[in-house]
Amino acid sequence: MDVKTKREKNLLRDSFSLIKTERLTTDNNGNFVQPSTGRVVTLHGINIASCSKLPDIPYQTSYLNPNECGFYSDADFVSFVNRPFPLEDAYEHLTRIKLCGYNTIRFIFTWEAIEHEGPGVYDVDYIQYVIDLLKIIDEVGGLYVFLDPHQDVWSKFCGGSGAPIWTLYAAGLEPKNFEVTGASKLHSMCSDPSKFTKMVWSTNYDKLACQIMFTMFFSGKMFMPNAIIDGANIQDYLQNHFIDSVAFLLSSIKKKAPSLFETCLIGVESLNEPSKGLYGLQDMSKISEDQNLRLDETPTVIQSLNLSMGHKQTVDKYSLTSFGPKKVGSITIDPHGVKSWVSNDKMDIHYGFNRDKKWKLGDCLLSQLGVWNSKTGELNHPDFFSKNPTTGEPINESTFINIQYLSFWMKFKRKLRTIDENIFLIMQAPVLQIPPHIRKTKYVDDKTVVAIHYYDGMTLLFKSWNRFMNVDTLGIMRGKYISPMFAIVLGERNIRKSIRNQLREMKRECQENVGMKAPVILTETGMPFDMDDKKAYGDGDYSSQEAATDAINFAIEGSSLNFTYWCYNPENCHKWGDRWNLEDFSVFSKDDMVAKNLDFTFGETSGTSSSGRISSYSEWITTAGSESTYKPNEHITFTGGTINSNSNSIGKHSEVNNSEVELMSSVFEPRNTLGRLLEGVRVPSAIIRPYAVLVNGSVIDASTDIKAHTYSLEVDSARLTPAPSLEPTVVFLPEKHFPPGKFEVSVDTGITKCKHDGIYQTLEWYYDENVGKVHLQVKNTSTSKSAESRGKFIMFLHLLTCGLL
Template identity: 30%
Template sequence: MTGPFVRQHGPLFLDTDGGQVMLRGVNLGGDCKVPPGQGTDVYSDFSDHRTVSFIGRPFPLAEADEHLRRIAGWGFNTLRLLTTWEAVEHAGPGEYDTAYLDYLTEIARKAGEHGLFLFVDFHQDVWSRMSGGDGAPGWAFEAVGLDFTRFDAARAAHVMQARYDYASPEKLQAAYPQMSWGSNYRLPANGIMWTLFWAGRTVTPDFRIGGVNVQDYLQGHYLGAVDQVARRLAAMPHVLGFDSLNEPSLGWAGQAIAYRHLAMSETNPERPRIGPALAPLDAIAMARGLSVEVPVLTRDAAGAAVPTTTQVFNPGGVSIWRDGHGCPFEAAGLYRIADGTTVATGEDRLAAIDPTHDIYRPFFHQVADTIRRHQPGWTLFAEMDVFAHIAGRRFPADLPERTVNASHWYDMAMLYLKRFDPANHRDAATGDAERGSEAIAARYRRQLGSFAAESARFPGGAPTLIGEFGIPYDLSEGEAYARWAAGERDGVWDQHEAALSLMYDAMDALGLHSTQWNYTASNRNDLRVGDGWNQEDLSIFSRDQQDSANDDGGRAVAGFSRPYVRRTQGRLSSVCFDRKTRLFTAELQADAAIRGVTDLYIPRIQYPNGFVVRCEGVPAEIDIDAAGQRVTIRATASGAMQIEIEAAG
């Protein structure tokens, strides 16, 4: 990358000349969660987990220029570049895949050639591929004494490769409902691993692997993988920093060991979720090979989750502990078995844990220390578990310096139900009905504004970068795909563009940075495949979209390729884009002492017949590069400036 590089300064990102930079980017990419050829649309028993290679994710090097040029052409200037702990250290503890690290380094270097900033995201969902998601290597289960080949029989994990009938022509199957992967967070495999990862020293103080406590063992290896990538990228000026860890779960830390969440309460304000209400003790019993009967919640007419029935889990009595390995929670005295059931004993060490102070605070400092050994100026893009904000848990007060609030945000009703009808929508967090785009827009601003308010409380203030947001493109069971396949081109993505526009409108109004989820190079317009992971399909690109009329393969491009101020010669005050009239306005305080220009991205897709620029306030020199989709303005005096761009004619 040529030109000034960018670093965080309190609540702003500034380049080396002092200009303010807005980060608008995309996650690259969804299929980085799995090795090439091993997406969840094909069967695997994970027996080759030590020999897999993630080279080719997010795309082969030979395709890198094509994809990066497309991403930059849509106006993005930032990548949240995905990797996983498994990709780096799958072969065994301390055995790093140097060929993959070479590949990832080259992808990062090429991103800079295309003018893209990036930060690295060590991604995970529900711990690991073997427990229904991605992230940790398979040997981590073996190290703590778990046998992942028994997970399905014990119902200890909900894994597509174990539940889905790949021989069936049916793409949507009741045995593996779409968006059901998140149920793994409450099941035993996830609960055990996350609890040991975060709280092994507190909960199982005598459980040691290789002479160290299990918590130090697991976290140490995770941080070792982060260190391997950090040392490779340290000299690249376009690298902004590292994410702490994608959407981590707390396991059972902070929960009462026998508590089943059946309704909101003052001590637990989260809305209960549909599915089994497993207490930690229930999951521990299942892992031991005991059958347990638990309440199951379903959705009522108002959309709330209420207990309606019960279900027996692990009726076959399958233990997921490897032969010769006992349960560390029993060894630590958390429970005993009496008459075939688990009974809590002694002090509840799980409930005594404060997630903010005892878990996130030390972890954020550990990640920051790890990456800054190689590049002291890097930013930590911090995130907590996805329910932290809803539950009222806040970031620690004593965060590492140069920490960004990189929380995630989705319209959960749209994400999980795969429906978007502004005339009949619902806020999943409250259950409130919404009628019309204005009501939805107001909620988006309110929800996103609460993240910005928290960032303002960070020491010295901090930017808010929404690390993930986006929409499912397979709305209404893939209706748009069927229309596209039938030859329709006009209006196919209207619904998706409207939803994206509401999201970007809210972030523009609040001055937020963002990286949309996601760009998947291998995406297909197929309800079985999608992004290649658990039937999710949120990619803004698909090869199936490419034809003579849509060479770039983009989906709903007009919803996200919007005008914005990439860099300000001074400080940006406000921006607004009216999707219907195509009027874009920006206000800023120009500073003539800052070198360079105010740089605006003006996409051709919004102004196919050209545009007109008006600039008022301080005197300025304007340069229009319509072919390059850019307008640059150099203020020759300091003061307030107003910019308007509207469609020609």
């Protein structure tokens, strides 16, 4: 984008911001609050971007041949500058995001991006790039940001993303041998990367490399007391470097752009989707019962350990059915003596590691601890990870979350609090697990937020929207059913309700265990677009994608959750999706654009006034019990008042009455380049949705019917935060559903005022405080009239057929 003047850049802030960003507070109900007005803020956001998982230089994707893209050879010297996109492209992408109604960004970065060259060596160029991008986000305005140190199965060298290669060498592992020894399954090693098994990458959580790394990271001192490097146990060594890298990024922002903390930068997440590793495993000779995802080759831990030492193993092979994983045979893996463990100290010298002499390279660390015999393959202690080696007490997922994870969280919290006392710190415990029991403890403060993730498992794994059957995944995990058969949900309507109820339950668990005051954010959820073998890319029928996306958003609305949707990827294409392990979640794709080369340039157009507005805007008013009217080119005056929902009289409004509101209305300009930015947004009817941006009180329930084009909102008008001045509840009303002059607004109390400037459409709703529950409904009149006409025509045909006409 060519931006000629600073004034032209500020058009974005002046014309298209749904919200004025400022440092937020919270209330006692776990809501984010805008201090200047006391209104509750809904974080309605998007993850940017999945392409940030892998470096830009050398350019890498998960499917590229590792020998041709510097995957191993250039691992120390990668650059994540321009991830997620070059600075000059930021205005285009950020504006598109705002046009979709999003007001929050979960900013994806990896540990590798910061500290890839070696322990304590930070990439200051990347840090500066992040700061410059955050400044642009702040300049664009209307967008909150929180930082997410992202990982998937530990590292891209384990088939995911996250940690730099030197962390694996610090653990005594040789990542170049992971594929041949079955320690990880990499997309790039597949004979035909386009046929990589759906979601098989996530089985790496239960393969050796990822298991060893997370066991060391969270429980090294418990299970591997002799794993000492640079004078520290591997647990402290890895945790300290990770936390220090995040702290370096945050402190650099604080030093170079401190004003961002008062405007757009609101928080930092702890660690994306942490795993317990081997902690709590009951029997190393068996596949764990809680290992629900079994795809392709599925070794037991002892088989993985034997493979890691080069021993041939025959392991079970699985595929997935509608009723869960099913064993379909076996497969023999022969590493031919190749090991997952480094055989010499070459990398220790390269990275400057000072490894304790008791930690012998070339042999499995667990064998050195006597857990098994790496020469004979015999397993000595199958229950080694099922209990605390010191006390003998049994351990499980709950003890991991409430002890091991909390130890890390406290270290993370203390470090980052030294940089900024008021930034939100976002706790993310293992996915779909019950959060830690820390209500009213030192682990929680007034700036603690809880993150949860949710994906519909069946849609994710089968990449198809099943309108007839689904399962209550959370209910199964919580032991709600005596048999998984009872967790089956039939019918699309019930499936939608089931997803909504699961989200409500997850939110309730967070509030119960962490405290009502801690806000809950669904930081990841989404639906794949490459459903049914990419059928939609050929015939253009996105009805399944739209239905699935609508279902998850319906559930979010009905749960009153803050969220950041997964995801936005500027590089998405139909062939490779998000260019990472065949995932295809991006709400935007260039391959879905009509105009592939969009010239996104600000200039002096007929719609740009000297005051810096891209187009003039129209406003219209409705009161309780009346229909909205849209009259361009007229002056409209209205004396503020509130309709008593129990009568037809107008009652005085304490803040608005007797003050005349005069609104100038004029014809808005035709769609320009900004409007065309919505090209490439996939299933826009399901993605671009109305929602309450700022609320006087708190949202009880909300619902969007994308077929009928109606939106309903229920608010508890009781305010927990005193209002400095009367400000309205603000609702985003996207033109996609509610074109100007073609919708009705109904409220049971108060006054509404609609604004439209050619791009953004908002509704302001004024009502008295503490009047109980208040309701609003918006209805697209053009669609309803069409439906009415169709109904009359059908009735006419029926009567004609019956011979009554």
